[in-house]
Amino acid sequence: MTARRFRDDRGVPHVRADDPLALAAAQGRVTAYDRAWQLEVERHRAEGTSAAFLGADALGWDRFARQVRLADTARRCHAALDPATAAWVDAYVAGVNAGLAAGAARAPEFAAVGLAPGRWLPWTPLAVWLSHHILFAGFPTKLWREHVAQRLGPAAVDLFATDGPSVAGSNGWLLAADRTGTGAALLAGDPHRFIEVPGVYQQIRLACPEYDVVGLAVPGVPGLPHFAHAGAVAWAITNAMADYQDVYAERLRRRGSTVEALGPDGWRPAHAHVETVEVAGADPVDVEVVETDRGPVIAGGPDQGSAMSLRCPPRVRAELGFAALPELLRARTVADVDRALRHWVEPVNVVQAADIAGGLLHRVAGAVPVRHADNRLRVVPAWRAEHAWRGWHAPLPRAEVAGRAVMANERGLAAPLGVEFAPPHRARRIAELLDARRDWTADELAVVHTDTYLGSAEPLLAVLAGLTGLGPDAAALRDRLLRWDRRMDADSTDAADFATLRAAVVRRLAADPALAALADPPAYPEVFAPWLALTPRVGYALEHLLGTDRLPGLDVATVVRAAVEEVAGRPRVRWGDLHRLVPWRALPGPDAGPRLAGDHDCVLATSSVPGVTYRCARGPAARFVWDLARREDSRWVVPLGACGVPDDPHHHDQASAWLAGDLLPVTTDWDKLTEERDEH
Numbered sequence: 001m002t003a004r005r006f007r008d009d010r011g012v013p014h015v016r017a018d019d020p021l022a023l024a025a026a027q028g029r030v031t032a033y034d035r036a037w038q039l040e041v042e043r044h045r046a047e048g049t050s051a052a053f054l055g056a057d058a059l060g061w062d063r064f065a066r067q068v069r070l071a072d073t074a075r076r077c078h079a080a081l082d083p084a085t086a087a088w089v090d091a092y093v094a095g096v097n098a099g100l101a102a103g104a105a106r107a108p109e110f111a112a113v114g115l116a117p118g119r120w121l122p123w124t125p126l127a128v129w130l131s132h133h134i135l136f137a138g139f140p141t142k143l144w145r146e147h148v149a150q151r152l153g154p155a156a157v158d159l160f161a162t163d164g165p166s167v168a169g170s171n172g173w174l175l176a177a178d179r180t181g182t183g184a185a186l187l188a189g190d191p192h193r194f195i196e197v198p199g200v201y202q203q204i205r206l207a208c209p210e211y212d213v214v215g216l217a218v219p220g221v222p223g224l225p226h227f228a229h230a231g232a233v234a235w236a237i238t239n240a241m242a243d244y245q246d247v248y249a250e251r252l253r254r255r256g257s258t259v260e261a262l263g264p265d266g267w268r269p270a271h272a273h274v275e276t277v278e279v280a281g282a283d284p285v286d287v288e289v290v291e292t293d294r295g296p297v298i299a300g301g302p303d304q305g306s307a308m309s310l311r312c313p314p315r316v317r318a319e320l321g322f323a324a325l326p327e328l329l330r331a332r333t334v335a336d337v338d339r340a341l342r343h344w345v346e347p348v349n350v351v352q353a354a355d356i357a358g359g360l361l362h363r364v365a366g367a368v369p370v371r372h373a374d375n376r377l378r379v380v381p382a383w384r385a386e387h388a389w390r391g392w393h394a395p396l397p398r399a400e401v402a403g404r405a406v407m408a409n410e411r412g413l414a415a416p417l418g419v420e421f422a423p424p425h426r427a428r429r430i431a432e433l434l435d436a437r438r439d440w441t442a443d444e445l446a447v448v449h450t451d452t453y454l455g456s457a458e459p460l461l462a463v464l465a466g467l468t469g470l471g472p473d474a475a476a477l478r479d480r481l482l483r484w485d486r487r488m489d490a491d492s493t494d495a496a497d498f499a500t501l502r503a504a505v506v507r508r509l510a511a512d513p514a515l516a517a518l519a520d521p522p523a524y525p526e527v528f529a530p531w532l533a534l535t536p537r538v539g540y541a542l543e544h545l546l547g548t549d550r551l552p553g554l555d556v557a558t559v560v561r562a563a564v565e566e567v568a569g570r571p572r573v574r575w576g577d578l579h580r581l582v583p584w585r586a587l588p589g590p591d592a593g594p595r596l597a598g599d600h601d602c603v604l605a606t607s608s609v610p611g612v613t614y615r616c617a618r619g620p621a622a623r624f625v626w627d628l629a630r631r632e633d634s635r636w637v638v639p640l641g642a643c644g645v646p647d648d649p650h651h652h653d654q655a656s657a658w659l660a661g662d663l664l665p666v667t668t669d670w671d672k673l674t675e676e677r678d679e680h
Contacts, residue, residue: 005030006673010664011642011650014205014214014673020326021091023208024222028095031202035219035644036103037110038198039096040117041586042220046127047071052278053113054586059285060526062277066287068134068310069296074127076318085323086122092222093120106645109587113280126320128220129346132200136347139245139310140531141420143299143524146379147532151517157377159548160541169409169422170238171603173430173448174352176360179403181439184629185354187234188445189407190620191216191226192605195583198644198651201227201622203636205668211329214631214666216622219644223325227624229634229666232332233355234626237365238407240414241421242348244368245312246375246389248294248382252302259302261292264385268293272302294382299524308379311389313367314346321345321366334359341365350407350414354628362405363398368417376419393417406430423543425455425601433603442625442635443663448603449623450661452488454495456601459546460502463560470561473569477501488604490576490597497567499575499599499614504563506542506611510535514554539610578614579606583639594659604661623663635663 003017003026013030017023032039044050048065051058065071078086100117104110110117145157152159172189180186193200201216206224215228227236251262252270259272271291276284290297292309295316300307314320327340337353338361348366353359369389374380380387397413399405407413408430409422433448434440464478477497484494509515521532530536538545546556576595583593596616598604606619624636640652657664667673 005676005678006670007676008667008673010203010653011648012203012205012667013642014207014667014670016207016670018208020208020210020329021088023206024088024091025095025098027204027206027217027222028092028097029099030095030204031217031219032096032099033103033106034642035198035202036100036117037107037586038644039100039120039220040104040110040115042128042131043118043120043124046074046124046131048275048277050586051280053115053280055280056282059277059279063285063287064298064525064527065131066275066277067289067296067298069289069291069315070130070134071123071127073315074123074130077126077314077320077322078123080318082323085326088326089125089222089322090122093122093124096120096124096220106648108646112587125221126322129218129320129322130314132218133347134312136239137243137245138420138531139247139312140524140528142247142377142379143308143528144521144531144537145377147521148518149378156550159544159550160537169241169605170407171426171430171449171605172236172238172350172352172407173434174354174360174362174401174405175434175440176354176401176403177358179434179438179440180629181441182627182629182633184356184627185358185360186440186442186445186625186627187236187352187354188442188448188625189227189236189238190449190605190623191238192607192618193621194618195581195616195621195639197583197585197589197640199621199638199640201638203622203638203642206329213329214634214668216624216636221325223329225325225328227622228328229626229631230329230331231631233334233337233353233359234628235328235331235337235351235353235361236624236626237349237351239409240348240350240364240366240417241409242364242366242368242414242417243376243419244348244366244417245310246294246369246371246387247298247379248292248309248311248387249379250292250294250297250300250307250309250382252290252292252297252300252307254302259290262383263293264383264388292382299528309382312346313369316369316389317345317367319345319367333357334361337361338363348414348417352405352407354626356628360401360405361398362401362407362413364396364414364417366396368393368396404431404434406434423456423601426603426605429453429455429603442627442633445625446623446635446661446663449620449663450597451603452597452599454486454488454498454599454602456543457486457498459543460498460505460560463546463556464501464564467557467561467564471565471568474564477564477568488575488579488597488599488602490574490579490595492575493572495575496573496578499578499610500567500570501563502539502542503611503614504567505560506535506539508559508563509542509545509554510538510611512554512559514551535611536609539612542610579608580615581606581619581639582615582617584617594655596659620658623658625663632666632668634666636666637662637664
C-alpha cells in the first residue's frame with residue numbers, strides 16, 4: 001500500500017493512496033505530523049488524563065470523563081464495529097501512531113509541559129468523537145430547569161427554557177440550481193464552535209481510485225463526517241438541537257462492598273470502582289465510578305444523599321455511527337448520502353446534500369429515544385417505570401427542498417425531537433438574504449456568511465422607546481439607539497452602545513429580587529457550571545424576560561431605565577474594541593485577540609456572554625461554499641490555518657481572510673500542488 005502527500009499554497013494536505021485503507025493511514029499520519037499536540041490533548045481529554053500535564057484546571061473535566069465512562073463507551077463501540085469499518089479506523093490509528101513522533105518533534109508544547117507522545121489505541125478516534133459531543137445536546141440544561149422549578153416553581157421553567165445559544169450550532173443553506181448563476185446547486189455554511197488553537201476543523205483532501213473528497217475533517221477522526229465535496233455530491237450538517245440524553249435522579253446505597261441503585265424493579269447492584277486521576281503539581285485524586293441500569297452517575301454518589309445518572313444512545317446501543325463515515329466518502333449521489341446516514345447515531349444533526357444530477361436532501365440523522373415527555377424537560381426518577389426508554393424515533397423528519405433550504409438550529413425540521421432551539425433570527429435573516437436574488441455564485445455568498453444584522457435587538461429597543469423623563473445623556477443614548485441600523489459592525493459605536501446597555505440590563509435583571517432565588521445553584525460538578533450560572537441564563541433569555549409578566553415584583557421598564565442612566569455619558573468606543581476573539585488553548589496564550597464584528601444572534605455568529613463578557617470564544621470554526629457545477633470554484637476558510645505547529649508558515653495564514661469575511665479557493669488541480677517527500 002502506497003500513499004503520496006501534496007500541499008496547496010495554504011499548506012492544506014492533499015493525500016492520495018492506492019486504496020481506502022492506505023488512504024486512512026495516510027490521513028492519520030499527516031494529521032499527526034501537522035497536529036500532534038492537538039491530537040494528544042484530545043486523546044488525554046477523552047481518557048480523563050489531561051490533568052496529568054495541564055494541572056488542576058483540567059481536573060473537573062477529567063473527573064467527568066472518568067465518571068461518564070467516555071473511554072469505556074468508545075471501547076464498546078469499537079468492539080461492535082463491522083469488520084470493514086474497524087479495519088478502516090484501525091488503519092487511521094496506525095497512521096497516527098506512525099506520525100506522532102515526528103509531529104511532536106515540531107510542536108513546542110510537548111517540551112513546555114514535559115509530555116511525550118503516547119500511543120493511540122484502536123478505539124481512540126471513537127473516544128475523541130465522544131469527547132467532542134458528549135455535551136453537544138446540552139443535557140445540563142435539565143439541571144438548570146430542575147433548579148428553576150425547585151426555586152421558583154414549575155410554572156417558571158419555561159421562562160428560561162427559551163430558545164438560546166447552545167454549546168454548538170451552525171448556519172447552513174442549500175440553493176437549488178434555479179437559485180444560482182451556475183446551473184447547479186450551491187451548499188454553504190459555517191459551524192459555530194469554540195474557536196480553538198489549533199482549529200477544531202482540518203482542511204484536507206482524501207483521494208484514491210474509489211473516491212476523491214475534499215472537506216473539513218475532525219482531527220483524530222478518520223474521514224470527513226461533517227462537511228465535504230466528493231465531486232458528484234456534497235454534504236453539510238448543523239446541530240439539530242434534538243434532545244436525546246436523559247438525566248435520572250438515583251437513589252443509591254452501599255451494601256458491604258457493593259453499591260445498589262433503586263430502579264423500577266427494586267434495588268439492583270450497580271457497577272462501582274475507583275480510578276485515580278493524576279494531577280500535575282498536586283496530589284492524585286480518587287474518583288469513584290458508578291453505573292446504574294440507566295447509565296453512569298455524573299453527580300453525587302452513594303455517600304452524598306443523592307445522585308444523578310446520564311443515559312445516552314452510544315452507551316445504550318454500543319454504537320456511534322462510525323459505519324457511516326467510509327460510506328459517505330464513497331457517496332456519488334444524495335441517495336448514497338441518505339443511505340449512509342442510516343448508521344448515524346451521535347450527535348443528532350440536520351443534514352443537507354446536493355448532487356450534480358440535481359438531487360437535493362434535507363433531513364435529520366441520528367438516534368433519538370422514544371420516552372416520556374418529562375424526560376426531555378427535567379431530571380426524572382430512576383425508580384419510575386414510565387421513564388424508561390421505549391425504542392427509537394423512526395423515520396426521522398425530512399423535507400423537500402423548494403428553491404432553497406436553511407438550517408440554523410432554529411425550531412424547524414427537528415422541532416418534534418427537541419425542547420430548546422436557537423432563536424429564529426439567523427434562519428430568517430439568511431432566508432431573507434438568499435431570497436433577494438436568484439443568481440448566486442460561490443464567491444458572492446460571503447456576504448451572507450458575514451451579515452451583522454441583529455434581529456434580537458428589537459425587544460430591548462422597544463422598551464427603550466417607551467421610556468420618558470430620562471436625563472439628557474440617557475435621552476441622547478435612547479435616541480441614538482432608536483436610529484441605529486441594528487448592525488453589529490466592528491467599527492460601529494452604536495453597536496457598542498447597544499451591547500453596553502444590554503449588558504447593564506442583564507446584570508440588573510440577574511440581581512433583581514425576583515430572580516434572587518436562582519443565584520446559588522446546587523453544588524453540581526464544575527463542568528456543568530456554564531449551564532447553571534444565572535447571569536448568562538438571563539443574557540440568553542433576555543428577549544423573553546423583557547416581555548414577561550410572570551415574575552412578581554419585576555418591573556422591566558424600571559430595570560431598563562436604571563441601566564440607561566448607568567451607561568449613558570460614558571466615553572464611546574467601537575464594538576470591535578470590546579468584542580475580541582479569545583480562542584481556547586490547552587496552554588495559556590495571549591489575553592485577547594483581534595477585533596470582531598457580529599454577535600450571537602447575527603448570521604456572523606461571534607458569541608459572547610451578555611452581562612458577563614464582550615469577548616468571544618465561540619464563532620464560525622470554518623466557512624465553506626460547495627459548488628456542484630465546478631468543485632474547483634468552491635470556497636472555504638478557517639480562523640487560523642491548516643497547520644497546528646506555531647512556527648509553521650501555515651499556522652495562521654488564513655486569519656486575515658477569516659477576519660475580513662473572505663473565502664479562499666479550494667484547489668483541486670493536482671498540477672497546482674507541491675508533493676511532500678516522505679521525510680517524516
